[in-house]
Amino acid sequence: MSKDSIETLIVDIAQRARAASLELATLETRKKNAFLEQLAETLVANTDAIIAANAKDLAAAEENGLPEPMIERLSFTPERIEKMAEGVRQVASLPDPVGEEIERMQPPRGFDLRKLRVPMGVIGIIYESRPNVTVDCAILCLKSGNASILRGGKEAFYSNMKLAELIQTTLTASGINADAVQVVPTTDRAALNVLLKQEDTIHCIIPRGGEGLIRFTVENSRIPVIKHYTGVCSVYVDADSDPELAKSIVINSKTQRPSVCNAAENLLIHQDAAAQLPGLAKALHDAGVELRVDHAAKALLTGTGLPLIDATKEDFATEYTDLIISIGVVPDAQAAIDLINANGSGHTDTIVTQEAATARAFLNGVDSAAVFHNASTRFSDGFEFGLGAEIGISTDRLHARGPMGLNELCTYKYVLHGTGELKD
Amino acid sequence: MSKDSIETLIVDIAQRARAASLELATLETRKKNAFLEQLAETLVANTDAIIAANAKDLAAAEENGLPEPMIERLSFTPERIEKMAEGVRQVASLPDPVGEEIERMQPPRGFDLRKLRVPMGVIGIIYESRPNVTVDCAILCLKSGNASILRGGKEAFYSNMKLAELIQTTLTASGINADAVQVVPTTDRAALNVLLKQEDTIHCIIPRGGEGLIRFTVENSRIPVIKHYTGVCSVYVDADSDPELAKSIVINSKTQRPSVCNAAENLLIHQDAAAQLPGLAKALHDAGVELRVDHAAKALLTGTGLPLIDATKEDFATEYTDLIISIGVVPDAQAAIDLINANGSGHTDTIVTQEAATARAFLNGVDSAAVFHNASTRFSDGFEFGLGAEIGISTDRLHARGPMGLNELCTYKYVLHGTGELKD
Numbered sequence: 001m002s003k004d005s006i007e008t009l010i011v012d013i014a015q016r017a018r019a020a021s022l023e024l025a026t027l028e029t030r031k032k033n034a035f036l037e038q039l040a041e042t043l044v045a046n047t048d049a050i051i052a053a054n055a056k057d058l059a060a061a062e063e064n065g066l067p068e069p070m071i072e073r074l075s076f077t078p079e080r081i082e083k084m085a086e087g088v089r090q091v092a093s094l095p096d097p098v099g100e101e102i103e104r105m106q107p108p109r110g111f112d113l114r115k116l117r118v119p120m121g122v123i124g125i126i127y128e129s130r131p132n133v134t135v136d137c138a139i140l141c142l143k144s145g146n147a148s149i150l151r152g153g154k155e156a157f158y159s160n161m162k163l164a165e166l167i168q169t170t171l172t173a174s175g176i177n178a179d180a181v182q183v184v185p186t187t188d189r190a191a192l193n194v195l196l197k198q199e200d201t202i203h204c205i206i207p208r209g210g211e212g213l214i215r216f217t218v219e220n221s222r223i224p225v226i227k228h229y230t231g232v233c234s235v236y237v238d239a240d241s242d243p244e245l246a247k248s249i250v251i252n253s254k255t256q257r258p259s260v261c262n263a264a265e266n267l268l269i270h271q272d273a274a275a276q277l278p279g280l281a282k283a284l285h286d287a288g289v290e291l292r293v294d295h296a297a298k299a300l301l302t303g304t305g306l307p308l309i310d311a312t313k314e315d316f317a318t319e320y321t322d323l324i325i326s327i328g329v330v331p332d333a334q335a336a337i338d339l340i341n342a343n344g345s346g347h348t349d350t351i352v353t354q355e356a357a358t359a360r361a362f363l364n365g366v367d368s369a370a371v372f373h374n375a376s377t378r379f380s381d382g383f384e385f386g387l388g389a390e391i392g393i394s395t396d397r398l399h400a401r402g403p404m405g406l407n408e409l410c411t412y413k414y415v416l417h418g419t420g421e422l423k424d
Numbered sequence: 425m426s427k428d429s430i431e432t433l434i435v436d437i438a439q440r441a442r443a444a445s446l447e448l449a450t451l452e453t454r455k456k457n458a459f460l461e462q463l464a465e466t467l468v469a470n471t472d473a474i475i476a477a478n479a480k481d482l483a484a485a486e487e488n489g490l491p492e493p494m495i496e497r498l499s500f501t502p503e504r505i506e507k508m509a510e511g512v513r514q515v516a517s518l519p520d521p522v523g524e525e526i527e528r529m530q531p532p533r534g535f536d537l538r539k540l541r542v543p544m545g546v547i548g549i550i551y552e553s554r555p556n557v558t559v560d561c562a563i564l565c566l567k568s569g570n571a572s573i574l575r576g577g578k579e580a581f582y583s584n585m586k587l588a589e590l591i592q593t594t595l596t597a598s599g600i601n602a603d604a605v606q607v608v609p610t611t612d613r614a615a616l617n618v619l620l621k622q623e624d625t626i627h628c629i630i631p632r633g634g635e636g637l638i639r640f641t642v643e644n645s646r647i648p649v650i651k652h653y654t655g656v657c658s659v660y661v662d663a664d665s666d667p668e669l670a671k672s673i674v675i676n677s678k679t680q681r682p683s684v685c686n687a688a689e690n691l692l693i694h695q696d697a698a699a700q701l702p703g704l705a706k707a708l709h710d711a712g713v714e715l716r717v718d719h720a721a722k723a724l725l726t727g728t729g730l731p732l733i734d735a736t737k738e739d740f741a742t743e744y745t746d747l748i749i750s751i752g753v754v755p756d757a758q759a760a761i762d763l764i765n766a767n768g769s770g771h772t773d774t775i776v777t778q779e780a781a782t783a784r785a786f787l788n789g790v791d792s793a794a795v796f797h798n799a800s801t802r803f804s805d806g807f808e809f810g811l812g813a814e815i816g817i818s819t820d821r822l823h824a825r826g827p828m829g830l831n832e833l834c835t836y837k838y839v840l841h842g843t844g845e846l847k848d
Contacts, residue, residue, distance in 0.1 A: 022765060026788050107810040111799065120821050121791065199642070203821050218623070222642050224649070224822040245844050252846040341446060363839050364450050367545065375535065375842025384847075385838065386531040397544050397627050397835040398648040399823040411821040414809065415787050418799025420669050422676040423808075 003190060010194040013149060013182050017122045018201040020179035021147035025119050027176065029096040032143055035174035036092035039139070040085040042170045043163075047081050053162035054131070061155055073130050074155055084132050087389075091139045094388040097406045098145040105414070112417040117410045119145030121203040124195060125391075126151045126217055128209040131159035138167055138181040140391045144409040147180045149202065151195065153209070154187040161185065189216070196221040204399075208392050226404070229395040230319040231261030231347035233377045236336040236362065237280070238353035239272035245374060246276060246352045247283050252376040253350065255287045259321045261393060262348050262380040266316055267327045268336045271296070274329065278304050281327070289323045296329035317343040333358050337365040344368060345395055348380035348402075369395065369402035427614060434618040437573060437606050441546045442625040444603035445571035449543050451600065453520040456567055459598035460516035463563070464509040466594050467587075471505050477586035478555070485579055497554050498579055508556050511813075515563045518812040521830045522569045529838070536841040541834045543569030545627040548619060549815075550575050550641055552633040555583035562591055562605045564815045568833040571604045573626065575619065577633070578611040585609065613640070620645040628823075632816050650828070653819035654743040655685030655771035657801045660760040660786065661704070662777035663696035669798060670700060670776045671707050676800040677774065679711045683745045685817060686772050686804040690740055691751045692760045695720070698753065702728050705751065713747045720753035741767040757782050761789040768792060769819055772804035772826075793819065793826035 001009070043050070054076040061071050097117050105113040123146045125137045134150055141148035152160040164183035171178045184191060196205065199222040207217040208228045218225055235253050237246045253264035267284075269277055277300050281291055285306050292311035293301060301308055315326040316339065330336045333351075340349050350372035351362040359373040370380040380402065382390025387405030394400045400408035425433070467474070478500040485495050521541050529537040547570045549561045558574055565572035576584040588607035595602045608615060620629065623646040631641040632652045642649055659677050661670045677688035691708075693701055701724045705715055709730050716735035717725060725732055739750040740763065754760045757775075764773050774796035775786040783797045794804040804826065806814025811829030818824045824832035 022789075022791065025791065105810050107803075107808055109808065111803075113809060118791075218646050224820065226822070248844065248846055256847050359841075365446075367446065367449065367542075368837065370838040370840065372840040373842055375840050375845040376847050378847035379535075379840065379842075379845060380838075384531055384533065385537060386529050396648060398650070401835050402838050411825050413792065414794040414804075414826050416794065416796040416799050416803065417783075418797055418803075420672065421799040421803060422672055423680050423800050423802035 001186065001188065006186070006188060006191045007194050009186070010184070010191055011198065013184065014122065014195070014198040014201040016179040017147040017149050017182060020177040021119065021121045023177050024142070024145050024147055024180055025098070027145065031174065031176065032096065033092045035170060035176055036088050036139060036143065038174055039167065039170045040088040040092075042166050043081055043085045043088065043135070046166055047078050050081055050159065050162055050166075051076055051078075053158045056158040057131070057156055066155065070129065070155070074159075076131070076159065080132065084135050087136065088139050091143050091389055094143065094406060096143065097410050102412055109421065111421055114415050115412050116415055117407065118413050120409065120411050122147045122149065122201060123409065124149045124151065124202050124205045124223065126192065126205065126207040126209065126213060128153035128213060129155060131156035131163060133208070134160045134163045134183065135167070137391060140389060140406060140409060142180060144406045146409055149182050149184060149195065151184040151192060152187070157187060192216075193220055196223060199223050206391065224399075226394050226398075226400055227396050228392040230345050231263070231393070231395070232266070232317060232319050232343065232345040233262060233264045233348045234266040234268055234336075234340050234344055234350075235264045235377065236333070236340070236349070236351045237267065237269045237273050237276060238333060238351060238355065238358055239270040240355040240358065241273055241276070241352045242354060243276045243279065246273075247280055249350065249352050249374065249376050250280055251283055251287055253378060254284065254289055254325050255323065256376070256378050258323050261319070262377050263321070264377050265318060265320050265326060266343070267325055268330050268339060269297075269327070270333070270336070271329050271331055274300050277301060277327075277329075281306055284325060287323070289325050292324065292326045294328040297327045300329065319345070333361055334365070337362060341365075341367050347393065347395055348372065348377045350375060350377050369393070425610065425612065430610070430612060430615050431618050433610070434608070434615055435622065437608065438546065438619070438622040438625040440603035441571040441573050441606060444601040445543065445545045447601050448566070448569045448571055448604055449522070451569065455598065455600065456520065457516045459594060459600055460512050460563060460567065462598055463591065463594045464512040464516075466590050467505055467509045467512065467559070470590055471502050474505055474583070474586055474590075475500055475502075477582040480582040481555075481580055490579065494553065494579070498583075500555070500583065504556065508559050511560065512563050515567050515813055518567065518830060520567065521834050526836055533845065535843075535845055538839050539836050540839055541831065542837050544833065544835045546571045546573065546625060547833065548573045548575065548626050548629045548647065550616065550629065550631040550633065550637060552577035552637060553579060555580040555587060557632070558584045558587045558607065559591070561815060564813060564830060564833060566604060568830045570833055573606050573608065573619065575608040575616060576611070581611060616640070617644055620647060623647050630815065648823075650818050650822075650824055651820050652816040654769050655687070655817070655819075656690070656741060656743050656767065656769040657686060657688045657772045658690040658692055658760075658764050658768055658774075659688045659801065660757070660764070660773070660775045661691065661693045661697055661700060662757060662775060662779065662782055663694040664779040664782065665697055665700070665776045666778060667700045667703065670697075671704055673774065673776050673798065673800050674704055675707055675711055677802060678708065678713055678749050679747065680800070680802050682747050685743070686801050687745070688801050689742065689744050689750060690767075691749055692754050692763060693721075693751070694757070694760070695753050695755055698724050701725060701751075701753075705730055708749060711747070713749050716748065716750045718752040721751045724753065743769070757785055758789070761786060765789075765791050771817065771819055772796065772801045774799060774801050793817070
């Protein structure tokens with residue numbers, strides 16, 4: 001496509017999304033839920049067609065020599081389509097966030113002023129890889145009254161276009177403007193660049209993906225961005241900690257699902273809990289975890305015969321998303337707090353301690369979206385937090401921090417019912 | 425200054441602000457308030473010194489031929505300094521937003537999870553003209569536990585530097601890290617550009633000022649921006665409206681203080697209320713307001729002898745900040761809603777009607793930060809909303825929409841108190 005035709009295409013998508021968003025903002029809950037129920041049925045009924053489109057992506061992936069785990073994540077099966085449909089039904093069952101009274105204000109003059117939850121408007125979501133994200137994002141945006149513009153990765157292009165077609169057909173059949181959900185029909189970066197400049201019609205950009213994609217988005221967007229970045233999460237084992245509790249939390253945080261953002265990457269241990277370290281390290285090693293250790297940790301573990309790698313400074317700021325852990329020894333809790341604030345990504349950090357005052361200092365002092373006491377970092381998740389569903393986990397501070405559910409896809413408006421009030 | 429030394433200066437300011445912000449985040453309310461009380465005294469005690477610094481700005485302003493209203497806004501008097509100090513005492517008396525429990529979560533597994541209000545971290549404020557903004561912003565950021573980096577305009581440079589010195593001396597005397605409030609000691613745009621790239625140490629940018637400054641900020645910032653843009657506010661007079669009520673609300677919205685963002689710029693009137701228009705137009709004219717009319721309004725007003733100017737399409741999207749109003753006739757309430765959504769700035773809009781269903785349609789359908797029924801647009805203000813104070817009025821949708829008080833300068837964190845919870 002030429003530069004001009006890409007520009008025309010994207011501007012048109014954005015303007016149609018904006019028009020649809022104004023209709024969606026006042027759409028009855030009943031109609032949104034009827035659409036979602038219908039979509040779940042449509043997806044299952046079109047299993048063969050989805051798998052046929054997906055086969056084109058898989059063929060391209062093999063031709064391009066994509067690694068096996070990526071191909072695995074890319075592929076649809078009847079079971080995965082059924083699971084995706086189940087997710088759609090679940091969102092239908094969640095309460096509608098739109099119109100909820102967030103706060104009854106107390107203005108000094110006593111007039112009736114309320115803060116109500118309303119949709120943002122148009123949300124652009126930039127993502128890579130797994131095509132089920134297309135459906136997940138479309139339904140969360142729609143339920144929260146937002147129009148969405150979805151720009152997926154080239155690996156899932158045919159799958160995404162097929163899903164978009166099914167979503168739009170179902171929107172039309174449900175009496176909803178089909179422009180409410182649009183998939184950008186090109187993965188050209190030039191199109192993405194134009195999209196990021198439509199600040200008059202698009203209100204929020206959520207990038208989910210690799211560091212390169214997120215940096216590109218932040219550097220080129222004039223639209224506010226909510227980043228879903230890396231999770232460099234730490235477990236701090238305090239002097240006053242129960243060894244069995246510490247071991248179970250460290251192992252669970254690191255190994256229960258190492259590929260996700262709320263898995264732990266660092267273990268920090270108080271020097272007075274040094275006696276626990278060999279047991280912890282052995283348990284990690286037995287679970288298949290590679291140990292990267294600082295000087296002090298190395299000294300404490302040298303006699304154990306465990307394979308040790310010297311940790312670099314960067315290791316403590318790295319998201320491995322793999323069975324690797326960095327281990328450091330700290331003189332006190334404050335040193336752990338400082339290390340986490342300096343090296344972490346502000347995602348999720350946990351302290352294991354029996355001492356309430358130390359826990360309080362850690363929970364107050366660690367500047368992260370989620371701070372836990374005696375619990376696995378793996379609980380940092382929209383479902384576990386009771387949000388019902390999540391569009392991702394924000395590593396930003398503005399608007400939404402941590403898991404983002406339906407409420408976090410909304411903004412608010414102030415509504416005043418007056419009786420002729422005048423400013424004097 | 426050379427490009428390198430500007431870079432070094434700004435990076436250093438940002439890093440020191442970040443370090444100070446981690447201390448501020450857990451600072452006791454008592455210490456913050458003691459500082460504020462002390463600052464109020466210091467400002468008054470240094471009236472002569474402030475006026476001497478201000479005199480340098482005023483001399484430069486006259487030399488550069490600044491218009492009289494700008495010089496007026498720039499100048500300090502003992503009364504204005506007393507008023508500024510009074511504002512500082514008032515912020516001391518407001519509740520501390522930090523640590524407040526926003527929500528007790530209801531996670532499905534029942535563990536103890538709370539959403540607590542915490543400071544954002546480091547806030548950069550970019551502003552022009554009036555030097556009292558330096559103190560207003562510094563104290564609101566400090567009370568909400570944030571470090572601030574203030575970049576004022578060149579017109580108020582000497583006044584701003586003097587105020588910065590007084591603030592920092594008082595911070596040190598109060599046992600608070602003086603890096604908590606820093607004024608950028610240069611108004612070079614190159615310095616601003618470097619500031620906008622410090623996304624690792626600065627968490628939020630709030631630009632307050634002219635369109636050029638705000639566009640520059642949005643286009644160059646990698647840090648999330650909360651814009652304080654124009655207010656293109658409308659009053660819609662419905663068919664079923666009380667003529668006296670309509671007149672009082674239109675006059676108050678337009679003329680009570682035409683230079684501010686919550687003053688009305690447009691009057692839209694239902695064709696069935698056409699009989700009200702001559703009286704409304706006469707009242708506006710008598711209050712000194714220039715009338716810019718669309719075709720239909722012109723036809724209705726031609727016999728009145730009032731001076732009329734043809735309104736262009738752009739007039740209905742223009743913030744006059746002056747005694748000028750655009751007047752349009754609409755066939756129904758939905759047309760008014762559509763016009764406001766297309767031309768307004770999403771700031772504040774009001775409907776005058778006796779009909780509850782029409783009011784509801786307007787309040788739901790108008791996509792603005794504040795929507796009023798039978799009240800003047802002039803109430804869209806942090807004090808009138810009961811926020812205690814405001815740092816400005818956001819025209820953005822993410823994070824904060826409408827008046828921003830202390831709560832809106834904060835983010836939140838999730839705090840979980842566990843008993844060894846593991847993910848299965």
